[in-house]
Amino acid sequence: MTPLNANFAGLGTTIFTVMSALAVEHGAINLGQGFPDEDGPEAIRAAAARAVMDGPNQYPPMMGVPALRQAVADHDRRFYGLDWDWQTEVLVTSGATEALAAALFGLLSPGDEVVLFEPLYDSYLPIIRQAGAVPRIVRLSPPDWTLTAAALDQVFGPKTKLVLLNTPMNPTGKVFDPQELAALADRLCRWDALALCDEVYEHLVFAGQHHRPLASLPGLRARTVRVMSAGKTFSLTGWKVGYLAGPAGLVAPIAKAHQFLTFTTAPHLQVAVAAGLALRHAYDRGLDDDLAAKRDRLVAGLQRVGFETLPVDGSYFVTARIESLGRGLADDAFCRWLTTRIGVAAVPVSAFYDGPEPPRDLIRFCFCKRPDVLDGAIDRLERGLVVAA
Secondary structure: OOOHHHHHOOOOOOHHHHHHHHHHHHOOOOOOOOOOOOOOOHHHHHHHHHHHOOOOOOOOOOOOOOOHHHHHHHHHHHHHHOOOOOOOEEEEEEOOHHHHHHHHHHHHHOOOOEEEEEEEOOOOOHHHOOOOOOEEEEEOOOOOOOOHHHHHHHOOOOEEEEEEEEOOOOOOOOOOHHHHEEEEEEEEOOOOOEEEOOOOOOOOEEOOOOOOOHHOOOHHHHHHHEEEHHHHOOOOOOHEEEEEEEOOOHHHHHHHHHOOOOOOOOOHHHHHHHHHHHHHHHHOOHHHHHHHHHHHHHHHHHHOOOEEEOOOOOEEEEEEEEOOOOOOOOHHHHHHHHHHHHEEEEEEEHHHHOOOOOOOOOOEEEOOOOHHHHHHHHHHHHHHHHHHH
16 A cells, blocks of 8 residues: 555544543543533523524635634733734634644744644644654653753754744643743744744633733744634633634734635634623633632542642643552553543543653543532542552
8 A cells, every 4th residue: 555644644543532432431530631511601602603593604704704803812912912913913713723733834844943842732743743844842840840941952953943832731730930931032032933832721820820921022922823722711612713813924824724724613603702702701710710629629639539739720630640549550551440440531641742751650630520520530539549459
């Protein structure tokens, strides 16, 4: 047979799909895949329903409906003081993953080097490699996942084209602090590199922390594209509505890649998200406070049954060490055992690594679930781990 694409043919199914399927097969409580078990604000869902009936339901503009692009520009101005021209500097995509793919395809050329931070979301590397670019990975270490200036100096150089930064970070829940962002900004300017910022959890940041887009730092607006997600912001992950903002000179080639990936996104969902972005109360202090309470509930339960949990300042996820409970198993085997024997699904953190010898003692739990679901998971862990011991 003619050889297939080497970048994709050898890839396995994502760990999130694998663990979710295993959870269904064994009737496990799924704390693996990162999606809420409650839908987002009723007002936004009602706006989508009205838009379906009112129409039009034909192709919307390739860049996105004007109302949503304007709403994104207004959002960034209101929250971060970023001033984007909605007509040339905002693009709507079919989810943030598509936004990231379009940005990488639109900005990278063969031989370009891309700086990334490990552990990392699993969509990044296949697209970077398909674009012919070369990943340059900085491995961050638990428990605080600190990014140092020295580590940056090891990977930046004349071939550095782009840095891909995820903050708040999946899977670690880390929010990069001002010193880390300043060190990164300094290298970006010094080496005349671009930044692609995956900021889908921007509104899921907990008390004591503050999300600051890299684009808001001095000198960074002209070289930064930031990616956002209505699915994460409004707990509507199945809608797959994402958007990005950046300088017109960068958005233009990204839009040209986007037109051959999905071209556009369902118009009624775009109209509804535009309405949602205007509802400040829908996400200003509600969702993050609710998630913080769920985080605390799950962390307390995990610690009670013997897990050591790592700090989490944003996102849907908490990382736990399995050393004291892991039965001598590596993280992937332990997650399978936990799912099939105890009835609780988690995700092995080693799945977020590309380099050799990833840590094998960390697993990720998702806490964006109803309190009764979290309590049920802890109850199963408490009973099951005692019996297994």
